Amino acid sequence: MDKTVNQKAWFLVLPVLLLVAFSAVIPLMTVVNYSVQDTFGNNQFFWAGLAWFEDLLESERMWDALQRQMIFSAIILAIEVPLGIFVALNMPKKGFWASFCLVVMSLPLLIPWNVVGTIWQIFGRVDIGLLGYTLDALGISYNYTQDFFAAWTTLIVMDVWHWTSLVALLAYAGLQSIPDAYYQAAKIDQASRWAVFRFIELPKMMGVLMIAILLRFMDSFMIYTEPFVVTGGGPGNATTFLSIDLVKMALGQFDLGPAAAFSLMYFLVILLISWVFYTVMVNLDKRES
Amino acid sequence: MAWMAWTWPTAAFFAVIALLLVTFTVLAIKFPETPRTGILRIETTRGDRLFITLLGSAFINLAWLGIVGANQPFALLVCLVYAVAVFRYV
Numbered sequence: 001m002d003k004t005v006n007q008k009a010w011f012l013v014l015p016v017l018l019l020v021a022f023s024a025v026i027p028l029m030t031v032v033n034y035s036v037q038d039t040f041g042n043n044q045f046f047w048a049g050l051a052w053f054e055d056l057l058e059s060e061r062m063w064d065a066l067q068r069q070m071i072f073s074a075i076i077l078a079i080e081v082p083l084g085i086f087v088a089l090n091m092p093k094k095g096f097w098a099s100f101c102l103v104v105m106s107l108p109l110l111i112p113w114n115v116v117g118t119i120w121q122i123f124g125r126v127d128i129g130l131l132g133y134t135l136d137a138l139g140i141s142y143n144y145t146q147d148f149f150a151a152w153t154t155l156i157v158m159d160v161w162h163w164t165s166l167v168a169l170l171a172y173a174g175l176q177s178i179p180d181a182y183y184q185a186a187k188i189d190q191a192s193r194w195a196v197f198r199f200i201e202l203p204k205m206m207g208v209l210m211i212a213i214l215l216r217f218m219d220s221f222m223i224y225t226e227p228f229v230v231t232g233g234g235p236g237n238a239t240t241f242l243s244i245d246l247v248k249m250a251l252g253q254f255d256l257g258p259a260a261a262f263s264l265m266y267f268l269v270i271l272l273i274s275w276v277f278y279t280v281m282v283n284l285d286k287r288e289s
Numbered sequence: 290m291a292w293m294a295w296t297w298p299t300a301a302f303f304a305v306i307a308l309l310l311v312t313f314t315v316l317a318i319k320f321p322e323t324p325r326t327g328i329l330r331i332e333t334t335r336g337d338r339l340f341i342t343l344l345g346s347a348f349i350n351l352a353w354l355g356i357v358g359a360n361q362p363f364a365l366l367v368c369l370v371y372a373v374a375v376f377r378y379v
Contacts, residue, residue, distance in 0.1 A: 026293070029303060033294045045294045050354060050361060057355035268347050275344065279331055286332070 034260035052261035065245040073220040076159045084167025105165040117229025120158040148238045151231045170212040174205035214277040242266055313339055327379040342372045
């Protein structure tokens with residue numbers, strides 16, 4: 001039976017559209033306007049054409065920040081996704097301990113970003129922090145404000161601590177939705193643990209895992225608060241990721257034009273990658289059904 | 290509106306985008322279509338192809354600016370070729 005398509009329902013999303021217009025579309029349009037102009041304040045603008053875009057495309061500063069950002073996102077995805085799956089596979093399936101694990105796992109997710117940053121900033125201090133003090137007592141030189149490697153390690157471990165639960169919870173939800181019949185069939189075939197994971201659990205988790213990867217990628221690609229609180233982008237520029245660099249440019253130097261051009265390019269990269277993830281996700285869903 | 294710092298080129302830019310969106314909405318209502326699968330092996334509708342075209346055009350313009358660095362309007366010609374290709378094959 002063919003249903004007649006009624007597109008009038010779209011009018012019901014009008015309020016949301018209005019809200020989005022004010023919170024996203026109009027600010028974005030303003031950013032586009034700023035990106036082709038120069039200002040010295042006082043709301044006076046001078047036409048600059050594509051000069052800012054040209055400057056930025058040639059500036060090492062932006063490419064370096066982009067590179068650092070890509071490396072950071074790649075590392076945390078490479079750690080959090082396998083770790084999250086591993087945790088989900090080992091969580092109890094039902095009963096008291098299942099609920100207990102769920103609550104404990106969701107705790108880091110409830111903590112605001114700046115608090116996470118502060119926790120790790122203190123935790124890592126050599127004079128009063130448990131981690132910093134212990135490492136120092138063990139004779140390991142660790143100082144995230146001066147050492148490149150220590151700063152990166154701290155940020156990565158912090159992000160893993162904060163967000164692995166999200167991946168684990170999503171993977172857990174995917175695992176819970178697999179009917180018992182699949183496992184019984186695997187048992188009859190005497191499938192190995194690896195085969196069960198490879199041919200039953202992983203394909204069934206694929207949908208939620210893609211969502212987890214998309215969310216983690218987006219969040220890590222836009223990360224600002226935690227590195228700002230812990231390292232402030234240092235030592236030097238070692239942990240100056242895209243958003244930290246952008247804020248420095250827009251609010252630190254008050255270069256509105258270049259900052260606007262920067263944010264537009266940043267936005268385009270995010271849009272492209274999100275679209276790729278989204279398309280892959282939708283197509284996976286279709287292939288499954 | 291003064292705080293938005295409008296200029297004629299940016300206004301024209303947004304007008305073109307808005308016009309495209311309206312045109313494609315009208316097209317979708319007047320001539321409904323079924324999605325098809327092209328060389329990217331993903332199902333696309335006209336709207337999807339418009340999105341791919343616009344996003345790709347932004348990157349084409351940036352690439353032209355970064356690599357060639359002069360005669361920016363010619364980048365739009367490349368975009369036009371790209372748009373035709375997207376609507377024909379994707």
